Amino acid sequence: MTPPFPEPGVPSALLARLRAAGCVFAEDEAAALEEAAGTPEELEAMVVRRIAGEPLEQIVGWAAFAGIRVRLLPGVFVPRLRTTLMVRLAADRLRPGDVVVDLGCGSGGIGAAVAVRAPGAEVWGIDVDPAAVACARLNLPPERVLLGDLYDPLPAGLRARVICANAPYVPTEAIALMPPEAREHEHRVALDGGPDGLAVQRRVITGAAAHLAEDGTLLVETSRDQAPLTAALARAAGLSAVIHTDDEVDGTVIEVRDRRSPL
CATH class of the missing domain: 3.40.50.150 (Vaccinia Virus protein VP39)
Incomplete structure:
Protein backbone atom coordinates (compact mmCIF):
# COMPACT_ATOMS: atom_id res chain seq x y z
CA MET A 1 0.00 0.00 0.00
CA THR A 2 1.29 3.45 -0.86
CA PRO A 3 1.92 5.46 2.32
CA PRO A 4 -0.31 8.54 2.75
CA PHE A 5 2.66 10.88 2.99
CA PRO A 6 5.95 10.93 1.09
CA GLU A 7 9.08 9.88 2.89
CA PRO A 8 11.04 12.83 4.32
CA GLY A 9 13.14 14.52 1.67
CA VAL A 10 11.75 12.50 -1.25
CA PRO A 11 9.30 14.26 -3.61
CA SER A 12 5.98 12.46 -3.79
CA ALA A 13 5.89 12.85 -7.57
CA LEU A 14 9.18 10.98 -7.91
CA LEU A 15 7.95 8.16 -5.69
CA ALA A 16 4.72 7.92 -7.66
CA ARG A 17 6.59 7.64 -10.97
CA LEU A 18 8.89 4.92 -9.68
CA ARG A 19 6.04 2.97 -8.10
CA ALA A 20 4.03 3.20 -11.29
CA ALA A 21 7.01 1.75 -13.16
CA GLY A 22 6.98 -1.26 -10.83
CA CYS A 23 9.93 -0.35 -8.59
CA VAL A 24 9.24 -2.34 -5.43
CA PHE A 25 11.75 -0.40 -3.35
CA ALA A 26 10.80 3.00 -4.71
CA GLU A 27 11.84 4.90 -1.58
CA ASP A 28 15.36 3.47 -1.59
CA GLU A 29 15.70 3.94 -5.33
CA ALA A 30 14.52 7.54 -5.16
CA ALA A 31 17.05 8.30 -2.45
CA ALA A 32 19.87 6.71 -4.47
CA LEU A 33 18.90 8.62 -7.61
CA GLU A 34 18.75 11.91 -5.76
CA GLU A 35 22.14 11.27 -4.18
CA ALA A 36 23.73 10.48 -7.56
CA ALA A 37 22.21 13.39 -9.48
CA GLY A 38 24.04 16.70 -9.44
CA THR A 39 21.21 18.77 -10.89
CA PRO A 40 17.44 18.46 -11.39
CA GLU A 41 18.12 17.83 -15.07
CA GLU A 42 20.46 14.94 -14.27
CA LEU A 43 17.90 13.53 -11.86
CA GLU A 44 15.20 13.62 -14.52
CA ALA A 45 17.45 11.89 -17.04
CA MET A 46 18.24 9.17 -14.49
CA VAL A 47 14.59 8.68 -13.61
CA VAL A 48 13.70 8.30 -17.29
CA ARG A 49 16.40 5.64 -17.66
CA ARG A 50 15.14 3.79 -14.59
CA ILE A 51 11.53 3.86 -15.73
CA ALA A 52 12.70 2.46 -19.08
CA GLY A 53 14.09 -0.55 -17.23
CA GLU A 54 17.81 0.14 -16.88
CA PRO A 55 19.25 -1.32 -13.64
CA LEU A 56 19.41 1.24 -10.86
CA GLU A 57 23.00 0.24 -10.09
CA GLN A 58 24.19 1.04 -13.60
CA ILE A 59 22.43 4.39 -13.49
CA VAL A 60 23.81 5.61 -10.16
CA GLY A 61 27.21 4.01 -10.77
CA TRP A 62 27.42 1.69 -7.79
CA ALA A 63 25.92 -1.44 -6.27
CA ALA A 64 25.51 -2.35 -2.60
CA PHE A 65 27.14 -5.76 -2.21
CA ALA A 66 28.38 -7.68 0.82
CA GLY A 67 28.57 -4.56 2.94
CA ILE A 68 30.48 -2.38 0.46
CA ARG A 69 29.74 -0.11 -2.47
CA VAL A 70 30.99 -1.55 -5.75
CA ARG A 71 31.57 0.90 -8.60
CA LEU A 72 29.58 -0.09 -11.68
CA LEU A 73 29.60 0.87 -15.36
CA PRO A 74 26.86 0.40 -18.00
CA GLY A 75 26.63 -3.12 -19.39
CA VAL A 76 28.57 -4.71 -16.54
CA PHE A 77 27.00 -7.54 -14.55
CA VAL A 78 25.37 -6.28 -11.35
CA PRO A 79 26.54 -8.21 -8.25
CA ARG A 80 23.75 -10.36 -6.80
Whole structure:
Protein backbone atom coordinates (compact mmCIF):
# COMPACT_ATOMS: atom_id res chain seq x y z
CA MET A 1 0.00 0.00 0.00
CA THR A 2 1.29 3.45 -0.86
CA PRO A 3 1.92 5.46 2.32
CA PRO A 4 -0.31 8.54 2.75
CA PHE A 5 2.66 10.88 2.99
CA PRO A 6 5.95 10.93 1.09
CA GLU A 7 9.08 9.88 2.89
CA PRO A 8 11.04 12.83 4.32
CA GLY A 9 13.14 14.52 1.67
CA VAL A 10 11.75 12.50 -1.25
CA PRO A 11 9.30 14.26 -3.61
CA SER A 12 5.98 12.46 -3.79
CA ALA A 13 5.89 12.85 -7.57
CA LEU A 14 9.18 10.98 -7.91
CA LEU A 15 7.95 8.16 -5.69
CA ALA A 16 4.72 7.92 -7.66
CA ARG A 17 6.59 7.64 -10.97
CA LEU A 18 8.89 4.92 -9.68
CA ARG A 19 6.04 2.97 -8.10
CA ALA A 20 4.03 3.20 -11.29
CA ALA A 21 7.01 1.75 -13.16
CA GLY A 22 6.98 -1.26 -10.83
CA CYS A 23 9.93 -0.35 -8.59
CA VAL A 24 9.24 -2.34 -5.43
CA PHE A 25 11.75 -0.40 -3.35
CA ALA A 26 10.80 3.00 -4.71
CA GLU A 27 11.84 4.90 -1.58
CA ASP A 28 15.36 3.47 -1.59
CA GLU A 29 15.70 3.94 -5.33
CA ALA A 30 14.52 7.54 -5.16
CA ALA A 31 17.05 8.30 -2.45
CA ALA A 32 19.87 6.71 -4.47
CA LEU A 33 18.90 8.62 -7.61
CA GLU A 34 18.75 11.91 -5.76
CA GLU A 35 22.14 11.27 -4.18
CA ALA A 36 23.73 10.48 -7.56
CA ALA A 37 22.21 13.39 -9.48
CA GLY A 38 24.04 16.70 -9.44
CA THR A 39 21.21 18.77 -10.89
CA PRO A 40 17.44 18.46 -11.39
CA GLU A 41 18.12 17.83 -15.07
CA GLU A 42 20.46 14.94 -14.27
CA LEU A 43 17.90 13.53 -11.86
CA GLU A 44 15.20 13.62 -14.52
CA ALA A 45 17.45 11.89 -17.04
CA MET A 46 18.24 9.17 -14.49
CA VAL A 47 14.59 8.68 -13.61
CA VAL A 48 13.70 8.30 -17.29
CA ARG A 49 16.40 5.64 -17.66
CA ARG A 50 15.14 3.79 -14.59
CA ILE A 51 11.53 3.86 -15.73
CA ALA A 52 12.70 2.46 -19.08
CA GLY A 53 14.09 -0.55 -17.23
CA GLU A 54 17.81 0.14 -16.88
CA PRO A 55 19.25 -1.32 -13.64
CA LEU A 56 19.41 1.24 -10.86
CA GLU A 57 23.00 0.24 -10.09
CA GLN A 58 24.19 1.04 -13.60
CA ILE A 59 22.43 4.39 -13.49
CA VAL A 60 23.81 5.61 -10.16
CA GLY A 61 27.21 4.01 -10.77
CA TRP A 62 27.42 1.69 -7.79
CA ALA A 63 25.92 -1.44 -6.27
CA ALA A 64 25.51 -2.35 -2.60
CA PHE A 65 27.14 -5.76 -2.21
CA ALA A 66 28.38 -7.68 0.82
CA GLY A 67 28.57 -4.56 2.94
CA ILE A 68 30.48 -2.38 0.46
CA ARG A 69 29.74 -0.11 -2.47
CA VAL A 70 30.99 -1.55 -5.75
CA ARG A 71 31.57 0.90 -8.60
CA LEU A 72 29.58 -0.09 -11.68
CA LEU A 73 29.60 0.87 -15.36
CA PRO A 74 26.86 0.40 -18.00
CA GLY A 75 26.63 -3.12 -19.39
CA VAL A 76 28.57 -4.71 -16.54
CA PHE A 77 27.00 -7.54 -14.55
CA VAL A 78 25.37 -6.28 -11.35
CA PRO A 79 26.54 -8.21 -8.25
CA ARG A 80 23.75 -10.36 -6.80
CA LEU A 81 22.86 -10.94 -3.17
CA ARG A 82 23.24 -14.71 -3.63
CA THR A 83 26.94 -14.26 -4.36
CA THR A 84 27.60 -13.08 -0.80
CA LEU A 85 27.76 -16.79 0.09
CA MET A 86 30.87 -17.11 -2.08
CA VAL A 87 32.40 -14.04 -0.43
CA ARG A 88 31.94 -15.52 3.04
CA LEU A 89 33.35 -18.91 2.05
CA ALA A 90 36.38 -17.36 0.36
CA ALA A 91 37.21 -15.02 3.25
CA ASP A 92 37.01 -17.90 5.74
CA ARG A 93 39.68 -19.79 3.79
CA LEU A 94 42.24 -16.99 3.41
CA ARG A 95 45.17 -15.87 5.50
CA PRO A 96 47.21 -12.65 5.17
CA GLY A 97 49.39 -12.84 2.08
CA ASP A 98 47.29 -15.50 0.34
CA VAL A 99 46.38 -15.03 -3.31
CA VAL A 100 42.72 -14.98 -4.34
CA VAL A 101 41.61 -14.85 -7.97
CA ASP A 102 38.24 -13.40 -8.94
CA LEU A 103 37.79 -15.34 -12.19
CA GLY A 104 35.32 -13.80 -14.61
CA CYS A 105 35.32 -10.90 -12.21
CA GLY A 106 32.79 -8.57 -13.84
CA SER A 107 32.81 -5.47 -11.65
CA GLY A 108 35.38 -7.02 -9.32
CA GLY A 109 32.82 -6.98 -6.54
CA ILE A 110 33.67 -10.44 -5.23
CA GLY A 111 37.36 -9.65 -4.99
CA ALA A 112 36.73 -6.26 -3.42
CA ALA A 113 34.38 -7.70 -0.79
CA VAL A 114 36.77 -10.55 0.00
CA ALA A 115 39.63 -8.07 0.42
CA VAL A 116 37.65 -6.20 3.09
CA ARG A 117 36.89 -9.40 4.99
CA ALA A 118 40.38 -10.91 4.58
CA PRO A 119 42.87 -8.05 5.04
CA GLY A 120 46.26 -8.74 3.54
CA ALA A 121 44.99 -11.06 0.81
CA GLU A 122 46.40 -10.42 -2.66
CA VAL A 123 43.43 -10.09 -5.01
CA TRP A 124 43.57 -10.59 -8.79
CA GLY A 125 40.70 -10.17 -11.24
CA ILE A 126 40.29 -11.55 -14.76
CA ASP A 127 37.56 -11.01 -17.33
CA VAL A 128 37.20 -11.48 -21.07
CA ASP A 129 34.95 -8.39 -21.40
CA PRO A 130 36.89 -5.10 -21.76
CA ALA A 131 34.01 -3.18 -20.15
CA ALA A 132 34.15 -5.45 -17.11
CA VAL A 133 37.93 -5.04 -16.84
CA ALA A 134 37.59 -1.24 -16.96
CA CYS A 135 34.98 -1.44 -14.21
CA ALA A 136 36.93 -3.88 -12.03
CA ARG A 137 39.94 -1.58 -12.18
CA LEU A 138 37.83 0.94 -10.28
CA ASN A 139 37.27 -1.57 -7.46
CA LEU A 140 40.52 -3.56 -7.34
CA PRO A 141 44.21 -2.71 -7.70
CA PRO A 142 44.19 -1.89 -11.43
CA GLU A 143 47.53 -3.56 -12.12
CA ARG A 144 46.04 -6.86 -10.94
CA VAL A 145 42.94 -6.77 -13.15
CA LEU A 146 43.73 -8.58 -16.39
CA LEU A 147 41.93 -8.91 -19.72
CA GLY A 148 41.68 -12.40 -21.14
CA ASP A 149 40.01 -15.78 -21.22
CA LEU A 150 39.78 -17.47 -17.82
CA TYR A 151 43.26 -18.43 -16.55
CA ASP A 152 45.22 -17.35 -19.65
CA PRO A 153 46.35 -13.90 -18.39
CA LEU A 154 47.58 -15.05 -14.96
CA PRO A 155 51.31 -14.56 -14.38
CA ALA A 156 53.34 -17.74 -14.73
CA GLY A 157 53.87 -19.41 -11.40
CA LEU A 158 51.07 -17.58 -9.58
CA ARG A 159 49.17 -19.98 -7.34
CA ALA A 160 45.95 -19.04 -5.62
CA ARG A 161 44.77 -20.15 -2.21
CA VAL A 162 41.22 -19.46 -3.42
CA ILE A 163 39.76 -19.07 -6.90
CA CYS A 164 36.27 -17.53 -6.96
CA ALA A 165 34.40 -18.27 -10.19
CA ASN A 166 31.00 -16.74 -10.72
CA ALA A 167 31.12 -17.86 -14.33
CA PRO A 168 27.96 -17.61 -16.43
CA TYR A 169 25.71 -20.60 -15.83
CA VAL A 170 22.40 -19.68 -17.48
CA PRO A 171 21.56 -22.05 -20.37
CA THR A 172 21.48 -20.13 -23.63
CA GLU A 173 17.78 -20.70 -24.26
CA ALA A 174 16.89 -19.59 -20.71
CA ILE A 175 18.37 -16.11 -21.17
CA ALA A 176 15.12 -15.07 -22.86
CA LEU A 177 13.32 -15.85 -19.59
CA MET A 178 15.55 -13.63 -17.45
CA PRO A 179 14.28 -10.26 -16.17
CA PRO A 180 14.70 -7.48 -18.78
CA GLU A 181 17.11 -5.64 -16.48
CA ALA A 182 19.57 -8.51 -16.94
CA ARG A 183 19.03 -9.72 -20.47
CA GLU A 184 18.81 -6.22 -21.99
CA HIS A 185 21.38 -4.33 -19.93
CA GLU A 186 24.10 -6.83 -18.94
CA HIS A 187 26.53 -8.06 -21.57
CA ARG A 188 25.59 -11.50 -22.80
CA VAL A 189 29.07 -12.90 -22.16
CA ALA A 190 28.34 -12.52 -18.43
CA LEU A 191 25.11 -14.54 -18.66
CA ASP A 192 25.41 -17.23 -21.32
CA GLY A 193 26.60 -20.58 -19.98
CA GLY A 194 26.13 -22.45 -23.25
CA PRO A 195 23.47 -24.99 -24.20
CA ASP A 196 23.36 -26.69 -20.77
CA GLY A 197 24.65 -23.77 -18.69
CA LEU A 198 27.82 -25.70 -17.83
CA ALA A 199 30.12 -24.83 -20.74
CA VAL A 200 32.21 -22.24 -18.91
CA GLN A 201 32.13 -24.14 -15.63
CA ARG A 202 33.69 -27.17 -17.34
CA ARG A 203 36.67 -25.08 -18.42
CA VAL A 204 36.95 -23.41 -15.01
CA ILE A 205 37.05 -26.78 -13.23
CA THR A 206 39.43 -28.57 -15.60
CA GLY A 207 41.90 -25.68 -15.53
CA ALA A 208 41.84 -24.99 -11.81
CA ALA A 209 44.44 -27.49 -10.56
CA ALA A 210 47.27 -25.82 -12.47
CA HIS A 211 46.57 -22.50 -10.76
CA LEU A 212 45.75 -23.51 -7.18
CA ALA A 213 48.22 -23.54 -4.31
CA GLU A 214 48.64 -26.69 -2.27
CA ASP A 215 45.39 -27.22 -0.34
CA GLY A 216 43.83 -24.49 -2.47
CA THR A 217 40.11 -24.15 -3.06
CA LEU A 218 38.00 -23.42 -6.12
CA LEU A 219 34.58 -21.91 -5.38
CA VAL A 220 32.04 -22.08 -8.21
CA GLU A 221 28.65 -20.38 -7.98
CA THR A 222 25.78 -22.26 -9.60
CA SER A 223 22.04 -22.67 -9.30
CA ARG A 224 20.35 -25.00 -6.85
CA ASP A 225 19.10 -27.21 -9.70
CA GLN A 226 22.47 -27.35 -11.44
CA ALA A 227 24.54 -27.94 -8.30
CA PRO A 228 24.63 -31.77 -8.61
CA LEU A 229 25.77 -31.45 -12.23
CA THR A 230 28.51 -28.96 -11.35
CA ALA A 231 29.69 -31.18 -8.50
CA ALA A 232 29.71 -34.16 -10.87
CA LEU A 233 31.96 -32.24 -13.27
CA ALA A 234 34.48 -31.75 -10.47
CA ARG A 235 34.39 -35.38 -9.40
CA ALA A 236 34.79 -36.52 -13.01
CA ALA A 237 37.95 -34.40 -13.12
CA GLY A 238 39.31 -36.29 -10.10
CA LEU A 239 38.49 -33.55 -7.59
CA SER A 240 36.43 -33.42 -4.40
CA ALA A 241 33.26 -31.37 -4.38
CA VAL A 242 30.98 -30.16 -1.60
CA ILE A 243 27.75 -28.24 -2.17
CA HIS A 244 27.16 -25.21 0.07
CA THR A 245 23.77 -23.49 0.18
CA ASP A 246 22.33 -20.47 1.98
CA ASP A 247 18.56 -20.19 1.87
CA GLU A 248 18.59 -16.66 3.28
CA VAL A 249 20.37 -15.27 0.21
CA ASP A 250 19.36 -18.08 -2.19
CA GLY A 251 23.04 -18.85 -2.78
CA THR A 252 24.63 -22.09 -4.01
CA VAL A 253 28.38 -22.62 -4.26
CA ILE A 254 30.40 -25.74 -5.08
CA GLU A 255 33.67 -26.02 -3.15
CA VAL A 256 36.20 -27.94 -5.22
CA ARG A 257 39.57 -29.28 -4.05
CA ASP A 258 42.13 -31.93 -4.85
CA ARG A 259 40.93 -35.26 -3.42
CA ARG A 260 44.02 -35.36 -1.19
CA SER A 261 43.03 -32.06 0.47
CA PRO A 262 40.59 -32.19 3.38
CA LEU A 263 37.26 -30.44 2.93
